[in-house]
Amino acid sequence: MPSRESCKVHQEEKSLVQKAKREANQEDMLAAALGMRMGPQKPPATFWQPLKLLAYSQLTSLVRRATLKESERTPKSQKVHNFKVHTFRGPHWCEHCASFMWGLMAQGVKCSDCGLNVHKQCSPLVASDCKPDLRHIRKVYSCDLTTLVKAYNTARPMVVDMCIREIESRGLKSEGLYRVSGFSDSVEEVKMAFDKDGEKTDISVNAYEDINIITGALKLYLRDLPVPIISFDAYPRFIEAAKLTDPEKKREAFHEALSLLPQSHSETLKFIMAHLKRVTQNEKFNLMNAENLAIIFGPTLMRAPNMDAITALNDIRYQRQVVEVLIKNEDGLF
Secondary structure, three states: OOOHHHHHHHHHHHHHHHHHHHHHHHHHHHHHHOOOOOOOOOOOHHHHHHHHHHHHHHHHHHHHHHHHHHHOOOOOOOEOOOEEEEOOOOOOEOOOOOOEOOOOOOOEEEEOOOOOEEOOOOHHHOOOEOOOOHHHOOOOOOOOHHHHHHHHOOOOOHHHHHHHHHHHHHOOOOOOOOOOOOOHHHHHHHHHHHHHHHHHOOOOOOOOOOHHHHHHHHHHHHHHOOOOOEOOOOHHHHHHHHHOOOHHHHHHHHHHHHHOOOHHHHHHHHHHHHHHHHHHOOHHHHOOOHHHHHHHHHHHHEOOOOOOHHHHHHHHHHHHHHHHHHHHOHHHHO
């Protein structure tokens, strides 16, 4: 009878033979996929390694492309890709058309928010379905609002949630709330803390006793947004709504203007207006009514899109009226 050791050796040899056959079959399939004709004398193993890497890269690209197409069927709040010209190291395939990206430099464009790689000519054809990755988000302030909430998978930016929560816990009765400025160096310190630590930022009374520093940090965040809370696309409709005198038509116009906002902007605006309404309910202590708050938040929440200085200056009073209407009618408009 054969010994246990000889049986074990026999099994190992059999396993190696089967593995060699599988690799041979994989190489034959790879050769067929690449349109290569192989003779009786096959290339060495080192020949196949880079080809396998290339094939894997292309397969990954195709899978991602299929996933993107699948996601198009599900209606979601849109987020446009932030494409920038990019030089790729090593072989890359376009994740839209699955074709090779030729060249040594600037072979295509890459989304700085989600990392999607495509040809420059393919970028206009890519669906507005960017799903930002936290690895690509370098800061919180000055980051596009939709990009930030999608990256953190939240309804609103963390700065808005955390600052308002802190203000309401200890500052609603503070005189001159939002009108009185906090120490600018401390406000800048809060900004840098959010950029560095995100949700872990400490803005408690132990860290910042003066509530005006927190209100200053919130206002700075809103001013720094590349696209304001009331977006550039919706801006003209809000201004038109503010100019109307008939109460019913005005209310309807505001509803239409609000429907133009991106989902994340609408959710954030609703949250801020509910907070400002609570601030006005403490007017007896903080001396801040809807008109006072509107003067402060008008130019903070909305900015004129590419308008001349005269038009922008004339719009200031309507910006104030927009915010005042939103605060006073917060429960009915949202």
